[in-house]
Amino acid sequence: MKRLSYTLLFASGLVFGQFFEKDKTFTKQDTLKGSDTEFRNFWDVKKYDLSVEPDFAAKSIKGNNKISFEIIKDVTNPTFQIDLQQPMKADKVEASFPMADYRQDGDFIWIKTNKAFKKGEKYTIDVTYSGNPTIAKNAPWDGGWVFTKDEKGNPWMSVADEGIGASIWLPTKDIWSDEPDNGIVMKIITPKDLVGVGNGRLISKNTEGEKTSYTWEVKNPINAYSIIPNIGKYVNFKDTFSGEKGKLDLDYWVLDYNLDKAKKQFQQVKPMLSAFEYWFGPYPFYEDSYKLVESPYLGMEHQSSVAYGNHYQNGYLGRDLSGTGVGLNWDFIIIHESGHEWFANNVTAKDQADMWIHESFTNYSEVLFTERYMDKKSADIYAQGIRRTIQNDTPIIGKYGVRNEGSGDMYAKGASMLHTIRQVINNDDKFRQILRGINKDFYHQTVTTKQIEDYISKKSGIDFSSVFNQYLRTTNIPTLEYSQKGEELKFRYTNTIKNLKLPIRIDGEQTINPTERWQTVKLKKGSPVQFNNNYYIHYKKVQ
Numbered sequence: 001m002k003r004l005s006y007t008l009l010f011a012s013g014l015v016f017g018q019f020f021e022k023d024k025t026f027t028k029q030d031t032l033k034g035s036d037t038e039f040r041n042f043w044d045v046k047k048y049d050l051s052v053e054p055d056f057a058a059k060s061i062k063g064n065n066k067i068s069f070e071i072i073k074d075v076t077n078p079t080f081q082i083d084l085q086q087p088m089k090a091d092k093v094e095a096s097f098p099m100a101d102y103r104q105d106g107d108f109i110w111i112k113t114n115k116a117f118k119k120g121e122k123y124t125i126d127v128t129y130s131g132n133p134t135i136a137k138n139a140p141w142d143g144g145w146v147f148t149k150d151e152k153g154n155p156w157m158s159v160a161d162e163g164i165g166a167s168i169w170l171p172t173k174d175i176w177s178d179e180p181d182n183g184i185v186m187k188i189i190t191p192k193d194l195v196g197v198g199n200g201r202l203i204s205k206n207t208e209g210e211k212t213s214y215t216w217e218v219k220n221p222i223n224a225y226s227i228i229p230n231i232g233k234y235v236n237f238k239d240t241f242s243g244e245k246g247k248l249d250l251d252y253w254v255l256d257y258n259l260d261k262a263k264k265q266f267q268q269v270k271p272m273l274s275a276f277e278y279w280f281g282p283y284p285f286y287e288d289s290y291k292l293v294e295s296p297y298l299g300m301e302h303q304s305s306v307a308y309g310n311h312y313q314n315g316y317l318g319r320d321l322s323g324t325g326v327g328l329n330w331d332f333i334i335i336h337e338s339g340h341e342w343f344a345n346n347v348t349a350k351d352q353a354d355m356w357i358h359e360s361f362t363n364y365s366e367v368l369f370t371e372r373y374m375d376k377k378s379a380d381i382y383a384q385g386i387r388r389t390i391q392n393d394t395p396i397i398g399k400y401g402v403r404n405e406g407s408g409d410m411y412a413k414g415a416s417m418l419h420t421i422r423q424v425i426n427n428d429d430k431f432r433q434i435l436r437g438i439n440k441d442f443y444h445q446t447v448t449t450k451q452i453e454d455y456i457s458k459k460s461g462i463d464f465s466s467v468f469n470q471y472l473r474t475t476n477i478p479t480l481e482y483s484q485k486g487e488e489l490k491f492r493y494t495n496t497i498k499n500l501k502l503p504i505r506i507d508g509e510q511t512i513n514p515t516e517r518w519q520t521v522k523l524k525k526g527s528p529v530q531f532n533n534n535y536y537i538h539y540k541k542v543q
Contacts, residue, residue, distance in 0.1 A: 026402040032081065032108065033165065034352065034403035036177060039081035039110075042117070043069045045173050047182040051213075052170070052229050053189035056155040059147045062130035063189075065171050068182075071121045078117065080125065082109040083167035083174035088131040090171060096124045109171065127171040134168050136160060139297035140307070143168060146296045150255050155194060156232040156296050158307070163352075163405065166224035174224055177350040177446045183218040183288075188229045190214070195234040197253045199227060199305040200288040218304060219287045221444045223348050226303035230293050235259055241273050241290070244282040248273070249289040258294060261312040266292060268334050275372035276339060276365065281436040284346035284443065292334070299333035301340030301362075308333055322385030326370060326378050339365030342439050350446040353398035355405045356472060357452055360396075360414020361435075367415065383419045384533055386412040392475040397449065407475075416536035417471040423534050424467075424503060425460050434459045466501045471536075478502060479538040480514055486526040492518045495538075504535050 031037070045067060052063040067082070084090055085107040093102045093109060100112040109127065136144030140160030145168075150156045159169055167174040185203075188196025192207055198216030206213050232255060239250040250269060254262040269292065273283060283290060288304040295307035298317070310317060310333035320327035343365070344358035363386070371379035390413045398406035407413075422431045437459055438452065449472070457464045470478065474497060482491040493500060493514040503513045507530050512521055523529060531539050 030402035035401040039079050042073050042075040044072045045069050045178050045180045047180045048184040051187040054157050060132045064128040066124055066126045068124050071117045071119055073119050076116045077114055080111040082171050084109055084171040085168045090127050091130055092128040094126045129171050140300045148296045154233040158230045158295050160300050162225040172224050179221040179223055181221050183220055185217050187213050187215045190231050194231050197230040197293050220285050222303045228302045241270050244277050245286045248283055248286055251289050251291040254294040265312040268331050271373055272335055272338055275369045279368045279435055280342040281439045299337045301337045301344050303345040306337045322382045323388055324381050324385035326382040335366055335369050346439055347442045348446045350448055351400050352403050352405050353400045354449045356396045356410040356414045359410040363411040363415035364418045380534055387416055396472045420536045470497050470500055479540050481540050481542050483542050484529055487523045489523050489529055490520045
């Protein structure tokens with residue numbers, strides 16, 4: 001069992017990103033990367049207009065990014081911080097305002113000014129860049145560019161950068177709380193025998209000599225780590241989905257030799273969209289379409305351009321992470337990464353420390369999809385099964401202001417917390433309206449943990465603050481100790497924060513409100529009490 005557990009935990013680490021850095025010492029650079037500093041807090045990004053041209057042989061890229069922004073408060077002689085991580089270089093920096101000076105220092109470009117900026121004024125900064133970007137050793141988990149070849153020996157290129165940041169290759173304002181409100185335009189320049197696929201919709205294709213440029217447009221706000229070019233020997237097929245906001249265009253880009261496999265496997269997209277629109281509300285990016293793009297790594301939630309690398313099979317690379325068999329009925333990457341269109345891309349955490357907002361809800365979307373696609377019993381089995389990946393090593397919420405994410409438990413433990421909250425609410429229609437409400441009331445916004453916590457408590461009419469504190473901020477799982485004599489049940493909570501308010505139903509109908517003190521209730525029958533395993537708590541019988 002120890003070997004099995006280790007294998008499962010290792011697998012969960014691979015699925016769920018980098019492990020929490022328990023004893024990391026944070027630096028000034030971490031603060032500059034992760035905080036809304038004086039170099040960032042006076043301007044708001046409106047749009048990125050960028051180009052990128054990779055060189056497969058040299059493993060290099062070049063391009064430019066025109067950053068349009070608005071001044072959001074009066075400020076005199078500020079310094080702008082543009083993020084561009086080493087070894088990438090800024091070859092030229094231009095602006096629509098007078099620059100006193102600019103320099104690249106480490107992972108940052110500093111632009112000094114001698115000017116008074118007024119709230120509401122609009123400007124641009126244009127950075128031309130080039131270099132050999134960090135190469136991912138094991139994308140998407142460690143971040144970086146991928147220069148590889150497909151099965152036929154054709155060049156295949158992409159990048160994954162959620163954890164490390166989009167500035168690993170692209171000069172940006174690389175902080176989650178500031179998305180380009182008016183979207184992006186991205187030109188991908190490729191050899192003419194390859195295809196460049198980006199986010200949103202293809203608006204132009206031009207061939208000049210030996211090169212072809214593919215220009216893509218995203219009209220909605222987009223998180224920077226979702227801005228991803230894919231270059232390969234792609235072919236395209238299309239479909240449509242009749243959804244809550246009308247006709248949604250479905251766009252699929254796969255390697256030419258996988259076309260038949262893709263047409264079969266991607267039939268799961270429509271049931272997925274149907275289920276998620278039921279639970280979460282309309283797909284958030286009808287204007288930009290829904291897209292699956294075959295990628296040289298397992299998968300990522302790139303907005304309106306979901307990366308798919310699950311080799312056209314159900315489960316997670318053919319395995320069921322829940323260990324129950326339920327997860328083999330659907331393609332993990334299609335379901336999980338598409339769930340992020342609602343939680344991560346529509347509703348985005350302001351700080352990486354609150355990444356649980358992305359991963360807990362999306363991990364739970366697997367349960368909700370299973371319920372609609374199969375049945376509630378299978379969904380409950382799956383929800384309980386994924387707990388085996390939980391480590392309870394460190395808290396789910398990370399350190400604020402330093403680009404630090406919490407424990408990988410933000411996936412299965414976070415989903416288990418939501419499943420527990422659902423049991424307490426005990427009204428699936430209300431629970432569904434809360435999920436839909438989050439996506440409607442925080443539509444295309446960045447949010448904090450407090451906003452989500454307060455929203456769920458307010459809309460449910462139940463104070464869940466202690467439940468969030470228990471599961472998000474500690475590694476302790478509540479244990480219900482109990483003993484039974486006939487119709488008399490004695491019980492208490494242990495391993496909890498002080499004054500945890502987590503009522504549970506027993507025998508399918510009777511509710512008890514355990515505390516740290518022993519209590520006694522009379523049961524309606526003397527047979528052994530039946531506990532509901534959908535609550536993520538431990539049950540311990542004592543003498």
